Amino acid sequence: MIKVCRRSTFNSAHRLFRPDWSDEKNNAVFDKCNNPNYHGHNYTLEVWVSGEVDPETGYLIDLKILKTIIQKEIIDRFDHRNLNLDCPEFEQLNPTAENIAAVIYRLMREAMDKKYELSITLWETENNIVYFDGK
Amino acid sequence: MIKVCRRSTFNSAHRLFRPDWSDEKNNAVFDKCNNPNYHGHNYTLEVWVSGEVDPETGYLIDLKILKTIIQKEIIDRFDHRNLNLDCPEFEQLNPTAENIAAVIYRLMREAMDKKYELSITLWETENNIVYFDGK
Amino acid sequence: MIKVCRRSTFNSAHRLFRPDWSDEKNNAVFDKCNNPNYHGHNYTLEVWVSGEVDPETGYLIDLKILKTIIQKEIIDRFDHRNLNLDCPEFEQLNPTAENIAAVIYRLMREAMDKKYELSITLWETENNIVYFDGK
Amino acid sequence: MIKVCRRSTFNSAHRLFRPDWSDEKNNAVFDKCNNPNYHGHNYTLEVWVSGEVDPETGYLIDLKILKTIIQKEIIDRFDHRNLNLDCPEFEQLNPTAENIAAVIYRLMREAMDKKYELSITLWETENNIVYFDGK
Amino acid sequence: MIKVCRRSTFNSAHRLFRPDWSDEKNNAVFDKCNNPNYHGHNYTLEVWVSGEVDPETGYLIDLKILKTIIQKEIIDRFDHRNLNLDCPEFEQLNPTAENIAAVIYRLMREAMDKKYELSITLWETENNIVYFDGK
Amino acid sequence: MIKVCRRSTFNSAHRLFRPDWSDEKNNAVFDKCNNPNYHGHNYTLEVWVSGEVDPETGYLIDLKILKTIIQKEIIDRFDHRNLNLDCPEFEQLNPTAENIAAVIYRLMREAMDKKYELSITLWETENNIVYFDGK
Numbered sequence: 118m119i120k121v122c123r124r125s126t127f128n129s130a131h132r133l134f135r136p137d138w139s140d141e142k143n144n145a146v147f148d149k150c151n152n153p154n155y156h157g158h159n160y161t162l163e164v165w166v167s168g169e170v171d172p173e174t175g176y177l178i179d180l181k182i183l184k185t186i187i188q189k190e191i192i193d194r195f196d197h198r199n200l201n202l203d204c205p206e207f208e209q210l211n212p213t214a215e216n217i218a219a220v221i222y223r224l225m226r227e228a229m230d231k232k233y234e235l236s237i238t239l240w241e242t243e244n245n246i247v248y249f250d251g252k
Numbered sequence: 253m254i255k256v257c258r259r260s261t262f263n264s265a266h267r268l269f270r271p272d273w274s275d276e277k278n279n280a281v282f283d284k285c286n287n288p289n290y291h292g293h294n295y296t297l298e299v300w301v302s303g304e305v306d307p308e309t310g311y312l313i314d315l316k317i318l319k320t321i322i323q324k325e326i327i328d329r330f331d332h333r334n335l336n337l338d339c340p341e342f343e344q345l346n347p348t349a350e351n352i353a354a355v356i357y358r359l360m361r362e363a364m365d366k367k368y369e370l371s372i373t374l375w376e377t378e379n380n381i382v383y384f385d386g387k
Numbered sequence: 388m389i390k391v392c393r394r395s396t397f398n399s400a401h402r403l404f405r406p407d408w409s410d411e412k413n414n415a416v417f418d419k420c421n422n423p424n425y426h427g428h429n430y431t432l433e434v435w436v437s438g439e440v441d442p443e444t445g446y447l448i449d450l451k452i453l454k455t456i457i458q459k460e461i462i463d464r465f466d467h468r469n470l471n472l473d474c475p476e477f478e479q480l481n482p483t484a485e486n487i488a489a490v491i492y493r494l495m496r497e498a499m500d501k502k503y504e505l506s507i508t509l510w511e512t513e514n515n516i517v518y519f520d521g522k
Numbered sequence: 523m524i525k526v527c528r529r530s531t532f533n534s535a536h537r538l539f540r541p542d543w544s545d546e547k548n549n550a551v552f553d554k555c556n557n558p559n560y561h562g563h564n565y566t567l568e569v570w571v572s573g574e575v576d577p578e579t580g581y582l583i584d585l586k587i588l589k590t591i592i593q594k595e596i597i598d599r600f601d602h603r604n605l606n607l608d609c610p611e612f613e614q615l616n617p618t619a620e621n622i623a624a625v626i627y628r629l630m631r632e633a634m635d636k637k638y639e640l641s642i643t644l645w646e647t648e649n650n651i652v653y654f655d656g657k
Numbered sequence: 658m659i660k661v662c663r664r665s666t667f668n669s670a671h672r673l674f675r676p677d678w679s680d681e682k683n684n685a686v687f688d689k690c691n692n693p694n695y696h697g698h699n700y701t702l703e704v705w706v707s708g709e710v711d712p713e714t715g716y717l718i719d720l721k722i723l724k725t726i727i728q729k730e731i732i733d734r735f736d737h738r739n740l741n742l743d744c745p746e747f748e749q750l751n752p753t754a755e756n757i758a759a760v761i762y763r764l765m766r767e768a769m770d771k772k773y774e775l776s777i778t779l780w781e782t783e784n785n786i787v788y789f790d791g792k
Numbered sequence: 793m794i795k796v797c798r799r800s801t802f803n804s805a806h807r808l809f810r811p812d813w814s815d816e817k818n819n820a821v822f823d824k825c826n827n828p829n830y831h832g833h834n835y836t837l838e839v840w841v842s843g844e845v846d847p848e849t850g851y852l853i854d855l856k857i858l859k860t861i862i863q864k865e866i867i868d869r870f871d872h873r874n875l876n877l878d879c880p881e882f883e884q885l886n887p888t889a890e891n892i893a894a895v896i897y898r899l900m901r902e903a904m905d906k907k908y909e910l911s912i913t914l915w916e917t918e919n920n921i922v923y924f925d926g927k
Contacts, residue, residue: 248391
């Protein structure tokens with residue numbers, strides 16, 4: 118068992134709020150993250166994959182293939198997008214870093230062979246980080 | 253003559269486009285940065301100040317004071333904002349990294365004593381950087 | 388179960404030694420870290436919090452609240468201090484990175500709701516790191 | 523139980539290929555990493571050591587000692603070397619990041635007291651990372 | 658006048674030596690960098706471009722275009738290559754970081770409009786950096 | 793003309809104050825940096841050297857030699873020291889980042905051949921930086 122990781126980045130706008138809450142409550146809970154006109158982040162993403170090394174190649178997984186899957190499943194979906202308005206994944210789901218990490222985990226989980234275990238580390242800023250491994 | 257720098261960050265949404273251009277032209281020039289629903293960035297800002305060291309204190313400028321000016325003039329203005337919609341500075345000005353750096357330079361120039369020379373370095377992403385010193 | 392992290396920094400002086408040891412033994416074991424006039428570090432701290440995401444907010448914990456707790460319990464206590472002389476936590480305890488991490492863990496553990504699991508990662512320099520999770 | 527880490531770097535040339543495969547197959551699987559004249563990397567290595575803190579010193583392990591072991595076992599062996607041509611460890615083993623991490627784990631495991639648990643994190647580039655803990 | 662920068666990376670093998678010197682002299686001058694079987698680096702490159710901002714677009718230069726030029730002129734030429742054996746630029750030129758930066762400057766200078774001034778910053782390791790601006 | 797840089801780090805304790813000022817004035821001006829028991833930093837230092845590349849070696853200066861000079865003149869002098877108490881350079885000089893950079897410039901200037909121009913960049917924290925080139 119070994120783990121490999123591919124790091125990537127995407128740049129998105131978002132807003133934290135619940136449409137069923139009053140403005141007062143949204144402001145009290147989400148503060149400046151509730152700006153109705155959105156703000157944004159450079160998200161840094163690490164996708165970690167666990168499994169066995171193929172003795173023939175010495176690869177757990179070809180990182181070029183992992184990069185291609187991340188590009189197709191995550192970057193093409195979220196990069197240069199407004200998570201609230203452009204991404205159906207967050208139509209009913211507040212795009213907190215926690216929820217973004219869980220969505221990324223689910224998307225990668227569906228795209229990857231079940232023989233691999235996955236974990237996701239997501240930097241929203243250099244000081245705010247989330248980790249999710251589906252457990 | 254010496255230079256000191258204070259680094260800070262702010263997180264904003266923006267969109268690159270010209271309202272007087274067709275959608276086709278905006279897409280051709282600004283590509284995915286023209287997403288009508290905006291995207292966003294963690295901007296990293298270095299404000300460099302040149303001048304003479306005060307022989308009494310050993311400070312060129314007290315960095316706590318510089319930090320306070322940057323907070324008031326830049327961070328409070330742009331952090332967790334939509335540069336196009338929330339910031340009058342970009343009402344008539346496309347918020348490219350070049351233009352953001354020039355606006356930050358002007359705001360800092362107005363707020364700082366003329367005895368100091370200033371320069372601005374702004375990271376839009378870890379790979380895209382702009383420098384402006386008013387010359 | 389998910390984990391979130393808040394990164395912060397503090398700048399402290401310290402010295403590694405045991406008052407019950409001879410100078411020779413302190414020098415042999417702690418070498419230049421035993422300088423009687425102290426040296427110092429920019430400590431970088433990650434506080435990781437594990438728990439369940441609140442389905443209503445999408446937050447595991449509001450990072451503004453976590454930041455406030457870290458500020459009050461850790462930064463206000465250790466930043467711009469001499470760990471040996473100013474901090475009762477290290478009056479009887481050698482302020483190695485291991486012991487600092489364990490003290491930070493205990494202080495955060497007492498300040499945080501028991502429903503969260505915690506772990507601490509502490510960089511003493513860019514090359515020396517400690518991890519502690521209370522187990 | 524606590525963990526401490528020492529970070530170091532080494533700069534090596536390598537090539538990914540199997541001598542028992544055709545050029546076509548090596549190119550199809552290893553692509554540009556199969557360049558017959560080699561390419562290279564600045565490898566960044568974290569060696570993490572788990573164990574109990576010595577109550578007398580407050581050290582899990584003296585990081586100066588850990589640094590010396592890493593220097594002797596890893597840096598002196600692989601730094602400024604061609605992993606394929608200069609290092610017997612990779613005479614029969616394709617020097618993928620996975621295999622390099624496993625070799626480093628084995629070398630450190632043999633050099634360190636069995637009372638410590640070890641793990642290895644190895645950056646081949648800023649975007650490609652491997653983790654191995656011998657399990 | 659403003660400056661913009663695009664950062665990129667490439668991974669190469671190289672060896673420092675002069676074929677007209679004895680092994681003794683090459684070893685005395687270039688030490689472990691003279692390993693006959695090569696070693697390698699992750700080179701980090703910043704290409705800075707100075708000029709005037711186009712008032713219509715707000716761009717000094719479209720960074721997508723700059724990225725494409727860097728990819729074609731530098732990355733495709735040097736990435737995953739042996740600088741000594743695969744790159745005619747270094748057939749008669751010792752691939753020190755200084756010389757690599759000067760070659761990159763010349764290649765970029767030939768590829769870019771003369772209205773721009775250029776400078777190159779090149780990291781050979783996290784501790785060794787070179788800057789060249791053609792003056 | 794080209795520039796090369798060697799990056800290094802040192803860890804020191806210091807205190808900002810003037811012995812000829814009252815405690816009140818020292819506190820008003822230097823705030824928490826005036827802690828009488830000192831605090832400390834991991835200083836990161838870049839020494840940049842400008843000159844001509846030796847056409848024979850391709851080196852502006854052998855970075856191993858530059859590293860040795862920095863080690864002898866700067867690191868051995870300031871690392872794991874209390875700048876106020878252990879270093880005669882700061883006996884009469886407040887060890888602000890500006891003054892430390894100027895002292896490092898002077899020490900390096902005296903140790904280096906006059907054919908080189910020098911500049912110093914010094915990080916006191918990841919957010920506070922000073923640059924000095926003797927002009």
